[in-house]
Amino acid sequence: MKKTNYKELEKFISNSRLKSYEQIIKKKKLENLIAAYHWNKQVSTSLYPILQCLEITLRNALHIAGSKAFQASDWYEQVLKHGGDEKFKSDAATHSIKYFRKSAGYKKEPRKKAWLSNHESMLLGSKRKLTNDGKVLSANNVISTVMFGFWVSFFEDAYAGIDPNKSLWPHQESKVFLPGGVANRKQAHLLLLDLQRLRNRMSHHEPVWKDKSVVDDKSAIQFLHTQVDNALLLIRSFSTERYEHLLKSGKVAFFKGVCSERTLLAYLRGDQFKRLDKRKVKRLVCREMRNVRVEPVILTVHDVPKFVVDLWPNQ
Known part of the structure; x- marks a missing residue:
């Protein structure tokens, strides 16, 4: 097999990107940085279905409650x-210099533009996309097009008030959150903001473990496990069935195995971890299936690229 040219790889990944991985590995050789980079991609892959489940569950929980409370499929308007x-109105002194907003009591004036919140701009952007794609501006199309941040923004203070005909919170808390989950809208918002940042790092191909609390590999792994625990708490708060189905799918078990010191070490060691020929793979898989403990097995099979065997029991 041809020897890997790590310097050539560095050029097309970038030195600055690889240097960010020095924080989680002790031996800061280029080949180790690239191994940690690949581990991060695998962790991102394992995170995706969990965050996707959260996004869809959050979206539908809000849509069900909002549609019923405001008696309209486009309740978000x-x-x-x-x-x-x-x-x-919360910052009218600044906004009213260049903008007006009739519905807030600030009339149109010469040379002033109509003001939209960032949240409203998200909705407008999604509608434009649907129009450009030749799709109908139905509520179903809109809610399936807007991004995760759109739903997270509904937990801001601006959507809390005493009038249930105008505000979501606290009136819909008992409809959106199940007992035993998150305490209230504010707690959910804090957790969602952290998870939104995690999702953004994944989208920009950054190290997903970046956080001020991270100082080494152990704290990086702990940080990510905490984020997944928070995502699971939110999912369970919206729907017990959705939470249990996600666990049964094995996606959480897969994340826990991939996001571990053992698996990171497997990437750093390369071919030193486990060497098998093709005939022994079946034997190893059958043996692992008898184990109660759920953990991905990292293998290097002769003449076959490295892959992950993902095993979990029915729950």
Whole structure:
């Protein structure tokens, strides 16, 4: 097999990107940095279905509650309008210099533009995309097009108030959150903001473990496990069935195995971890299937690229 040219790889990954991995490995050789880079990609892969489950469950939990509370499939229009008014009024001294907003009591004036909140702009952008794609501007199409951040923004203070005909919170907390989950809208918002940052790092191909609490490999792994625990808490708060189905799918077990010191070490050691020929793979898999402990097995099979055997029991 041809020897890997790590210097050539570095050119097309970038030195600055690889240097960020020095934080989680002791021997800071280029080949180790690239191994940690590949481990990070595998961790990102294992995180994706968990965060996707959270996003879809969050979206539908809000949509079900909002549609019923405001008696409209496009309930978000009314909620966004009132929330936008509250945001404008909260900093009217600044906003009203260049902008107006009639619904907030600030009339149109010469040379002033209509003001939209960032949240309203997200919705407008999604509608434009649907129009450009030749799709109908139905509520179903809109809610399936807007991004994760759109739903997270509904947990901001601007959407809390005493009038249940205008505000989501606290009136919908008992409809959105199940007992035994997150305590309230504010706790959910803090957790969602952290998970949104994690999702953004994945989208930008950054180290997913980047956080001020991370100082080494152990704290990086602990940070990611905490984020997944928080995602699971939120999913369970919205739907017990959705939470249990995610566990049964094996996606959480797969994440826990990939995001571990053992698996990171497997990437750093390369071919030193386990060497098998093709005939022994079946034997190893059958043996692992008898184990109660669930953990991916990292293998290097002769003449076959490295792969992950993902095993979990029915629950």
